[in-house]
Amino acid sequence: MKVNEHFQNLGQSYLFTRINQLVAAYQKEHPDAQLLRMGIGDVTQPLVPAVVEAIHRAAEEMGHAETFHGYGPEQGYPFLREAIARYYAAKGVEVSPAEIFVSDGAKNDLGNLLDIFAGDNVVAVPDPVYPAYVDTNVMDGRPIRYLNGTPDNQFLPGPPDFHADLIYLCSPNNPTGAAYDREQLAAWVEYALAHQSLILYDAAYEGFLEGSDLPSTIFQIPGARRCAIEVCSLSKTAGFTGMRCGYTTIPLELEYQGASLHKLWGRRQATKHNGVSFVVQRAAEAVFSPEGMAQTRQALGVYRQNARLMADTLRELGIAFWGGIHSPYLWMRCPGFDSSWDYFSYLLENAHIIGTPGEGFGSMGEGFFRLSAFGTPESTRQAMEQFRRLHAKN
Numbered sequence: 001m002k003v004n005e006h007f008q009n010l011g012q013s014y015l016f017t018r019i020n021q022l023v024a025a026y027q028k029e030h031p032d033a034q035l036l037r038m039g040i041g042d043v044t045q046p047l048v049p050a051v052v053e054a055i056h057r058a059a060e061e062m063g064h065a066e067t068f069h070g071y072g073p074e075q076g077y078p079f080l081r082e083a084i085a086r087y088y089a090a091k092g093v094e095v096s097p098a099e100i101f102v103s104d105g106a107k108n109d110l111g112n113l114l115d116i117f118a119g120d121n122v123v124a125v126p127d128p129v130y131p132a133y134v135d136t137n138v139m140d141g142r143p144i145r146y147l148n149g150t151p152d153n154q155f156l157p158g159p160p161d162f163h164a165d166l167i168y169l170c171s172p173n174n175p176t177g178a179a180y181d182r183e184q185l186a187a188w189v190e191y192a193l194a195h196q197s198l199i200l201y202d203a204a205y206e207g208f209l210e211g212s213d214l215p216s217t218i219f220q221i222p223g224a225r226r227c228a229i230e231v232c233s234l235s236k237t238a239g240f241t242g243m244r245c246g247y248t249t250i251p252l253e254l255e256y257q258g259a260s261l262h263k264l265w266g267r268r269q270a271t272k273h274n275g276v277s278f279v280v281q282r283a284a285e286a287v288f289s290p291e292g293m294a295q296t297r298q299a300l301g302v303y304r305q306n307a308r309l310m311a312d313t314l315r316e317l318g319i320a321f322w323g324g325i326h327s328p329y330l331w332m333r334c335p336g337f338d339s340s341w342d343y344f345s346y347l348l349e350n351a352h353i354i355g356t357p358g359e360g361f362g363s364m365g366e367g368f369f370r371l372s373a374f375g376t377p378e379s380t381r382q383a384m385e386q387f388r389r390l391h392a393k394n
């Protein structure tokens, strides 16, 4: 038996595993320290009442022989795919329920989708970026080219002067909080059509764009149906990090070398996936109901408020930052530190705040730091007080 040799090329551990280890070691030495978590993007607002009611109803159905559900359709129940299609329609985009695949999360699909792409495709990945894009391709041995995100391009790299087969775009972006406008996305679609490349569009944070006129789905850009797959999640926008539900949209006309990607993915899912739990799909359906949407918007408002307080604090201290408007993330320059891991330790030890070192998102992230607004209002207020106390004296 031989192991997958590409795994040797991975970093020592997944970014958040490494952070958790450092935090656990610190906590062990300082058991009384109250640590404030602004690191991993986990949410704190509970599920909204419309979702909880749907879970109760679905659980009741599962407990009676007449209404019990066993295996469901691999692609997801029509009731949920239709609700998602209506959500797209409200954004002015026509997507048929047949084009939507319900998943147990965006991270899972982002990794699993690689099954249908050749191993020698050239992959273009922004740097800094959500680490799973890079690691999943390293595991398969695909060549990776980086698109540099810098303050000069506001961390929104445009199409490169080289050929790429697969392109990852994430907007609003994790970790930088930056979001592409229509013109910038149109340039990417034009590039992908000219190069016969495929854009993998991660819209996990689309819910944060509400109230702005920035595109919240790549399918708002003409031509995107011929060059893009969109991966979305209810984790960050509806508190589903522990529920596990997302969806992936593959237009029926999306074809490469005469092969329909929709068919390939359908075939892959039918073989390796047995659908998402009925109860979870009923819960997800409730997110898209009028009450669910209104309640979810309110919960997101808490994070927006946190982000506003964090932005005000950084501005007051004169620390340069990006994001925090249509995004739960603030991307800041490490004040007084070149190494973001050194700043991570400094912040942990002196203010008991856990953030995420920019270097963990790619070499271009060195010198930067990510703070998440997913805490409670109380923990955010306290963290910003400690942050202010630490940096005001510098």
Ligand SMILES: *Cc1c(COP(=O)(O)O)cnc(C)c1O
Residues within 6 Å of the ligand: 041, 104, 105, 106, 107, 108, 130, 170, 174, 202, 204, 232, 233, 234, 235, 236, 240, 241, 245, 246
């Ligand atoms: C959190 C996150 C995901 C993961 O979403 P799940 O649906 O919880 O797997 C995907 N993409 C980005 C950019 C994220 O930040």
